Amino acid sequence: QVQLVESGGTLAQPGGSLRLSCVAPGFTLDSYRIGWFRQAPGKEREGIACLNNGDNIPYYVKSVKGRFTIGRDSATNGVTLQMNNLKREDTAVYYCARLYSCYFGIGDSFGPWGQGTQVTVSS
Numbered sequence: 001q002v003q004l005v006e007s008g009g010t011l012a013q014p015g016g017s018l019r020l021s022c023v024a025p026g027f028t029l030d031s032y033r034i035g036w037f038r039q040a041p042g043k044e045r046e047g048i049a050c051l052n053n054g055d056n057i058p059y060y061v062k063s064v065k066g067r068f069t070i071g072r073d074s075a076t077n078g079v080t081l082q083m084n085n086l087k088r089e090d091t092a093v094y095y096c097a098r099l100y101s102c103y104f105g106i107g108d109s110f111g112p113w114g115q116g117t118q119v120t121v122s123s
Helices: none
Strands: 005-007 018-023 033-039 046-051 058-060 068-073 078-083 092-099 117-121
Touching: 005 092, 018 033, 018 092, 018 117, 033 068, 033 078, 046 068, 058 068, 078 092
Parallel strands: none
Antiparallel strands: 005 018, 018 078, 033 046, 033 092, 046 058, 068 078, 092 117
């Protein structure tokens, strides 16, 4: 079974940057559509970015567009999320998941959720 593992979350200052990583030990994610999700305290999990397979066309929700970049990592066969100009409202646990679709929106995910990685934006 493909289990995704997220890493890279930590404490960051407003305006700072972080790079999250999503890998599946023993597997490559190159053939999958991958989405990044986050869940802030007291809120539901929301999809924020996804990457199609093949053409690698990304999709971003409005709140992160222009600040976050999703991409493939050939070194790990995984997917990264580069987060720039971080805001306090970006504080959340971040998850990655495989998706059924990623065109015109973040589609339904499938497979087990990982443990996530905590991102805290605070001065």
